Amino acid sequence: MTERAKLNFYDRVLRPDPSRTVVRPFEPSYPEGFDGGTSRTQETVDLTVALDEAELARQLKGVTLSLDENHRDVDAMLLRRFDEVAGRIEGADRINAEQRRLIGAYCSEEYAYEAAALFNPSAVLHPDQSGLPEGTIRFVMSLRGIGEGHVSSVTFRTGTWTPGGELVVDDPSPTAVPPLIETCEKGGDVAVRLCCAGSRTISEIVLFPVLPSQRQGIEDMRLVRFCDDDGSIIYHGTYTAFSGAEVLSELLSSTDFRSFEMRVLTGKAAIGKGMALFPRRIAGNYAMLGRQDNKNIWLHVSDDILHWEGGAKIIAPRFPWEFVQMGNCGSPIEIAEGWLVIVHGVGTVRNYCIGACLLDKNDPLKLLARTPRPVLAPSPHERDGYVPNVVYSCGAIVQGRTMFLPYAVADSFTAFATASIDNLLSVME
Structure with a gap:
């Protein structure tokens, strides 16, 4: 029997923290089909402006005391x-500053975005690699946080890693800052701009659902550091937008992790989960891995990063641990031998395991080799959680000949491992 790849594990784990909260928009509404005569927001505004000065001051003091501990400004x-909802309020120009602040509080909610789970990580090189010892890299890692209502948001961590040495995951800030949200048109496509200039560190950024397509969550972001043909660098993240009824693939883009754009992917290939962009163009085109049939791994190419059609099936289940279905665990990683793709396979009792394969560098339609046994499987002490029997990742980093693999356990928390590229290739067939 073929040997398994050898992994090294770190003791460091990231667990959900219900004390980490963000203030996000909230507006009550009547049930669909019920006519209350006016909006519930307007009714709340009318009650607020009717308060006398003393009661208004008491209410504002309580709000400030409640929020000041974990939130700035x-x-x-x-x-x-208040400014965001003012266009839907009658007589907004006659409302004074104190009333505006309290109305803003009534139209907000404090949300514990990682209270239930913190998992499905994806790591990329940090834009700033200065001031590090030789051989050490700084990384940015996205994570999926789950809070009230099983709604998924994206949060971030930073850290440093030395192949064969130390892993440091920076402690996150206790503060999370909601982004400024702006909808705009770009080249005929609707984009949402998220400005996070108020965040002092990347860990203060939280991207929560802002579009109807994302109402139930932004799931499983696969980050990639994309180098275009002109040498310019941009960070893209493909993710699943879940409305509660439909699934769509969307794209997050940023050059600095301070401001972001969200755009919808179109085409028949973009209706499924788990799309992962290659880190550069291939023969002048963008390339993407997908799984629109929910079973096999497909390759798609396009001259438009937002539009994806057709595609070709390149990897199908072959070994028992992947008989049910397969998918990628993040964007392909370019190494000397080809494109290294970390994959997941689903087997008996819906066990999710992690494996790997190698695609031809010039023609990724060609599968060169794959691991016949899982590289990582749920262990006895890591099986229990929100979804048992699952290990999963949304993106690894290769530095030199070593892979840094952050991975999720039981859809609950995040752990870390490393693997030798040479050893990983040696167990493929």
Whole structure:
């Protein structure tokens, strides 16, 4: 029997923290089909402006005391929220600053975005690699946080890693800052711009659902550091937008992890989960891995990063641990031998395991080799959680001849491992 790849594990784990909260928009509404005569927001506004000065001051003091512990610039945040809803309020121009702040509070909610789970990580090189010892890299890692209502958001961590040496995951800030949200048109496509300039560190950024397509969550972001043919660098993240009824693939883009754009992917290949962009063009075109049939891994090429059609099936289940279905565990990684693709396979009792394969560098339609046994499988002490019997990743980093693999356990928390590229290739067939 073929040997399994040898992994080295770190003791460091990331677990969900219900104390980490973000203030996000909230507006109550009547049930569909019920006519209340006016909006519930307007009714709340009318009650607020009717308060006498003393009661208004008491309510504002309570709001400030409640939010000041975990949030900065509370007054400005509440005024900004009022401005976002002012267009739907009668007589908004006659409302004073104190009333505006309290109305902003009534139209907001404090949300514990990683209270239930913190998992499905994806790691890329940090834009800033300065001031590091030789051989050490700094990384940015996205994670899927789950909070109330099983709604998924994206949060970030940073850290440093030395192949064969130390892993440091920076402690996150206790503060999370909601992004400024702006909808715009770009080249005929609707884009959402998210400005996170108020965040002092990347760990303060939280991307929560802002579009109807994302109402139930932004899931499983696969980050990639994309180098275009002109040498320019941009970070893309493909993710699953879940409305509660439909699944769509969407794209997040940023050059600096300070401002982002969200855009919808179109085409028949973009209706499924788990799309992963190659880190550069191939023969002048963008390339993407997908799984639109929910079973096999497909390759797609396009001259438009937002539109994906057709495709060709390149990897199908072959070994028992992947008989049910397969998918990628992040964007392909370019190594000397070809494109290294970390994959997941689903087997008996819906066990999710992690494996790997190698695609031809010039023609990724060609599968060169794959691991016949899982590289990583749920272990006895890591099986239990929100979804048992699952290990999963959304993106690894290769530095030199070593792979850094952050991975999720039981859809609950995040752990870390490394693997030798030479050893990984040696167990493929």
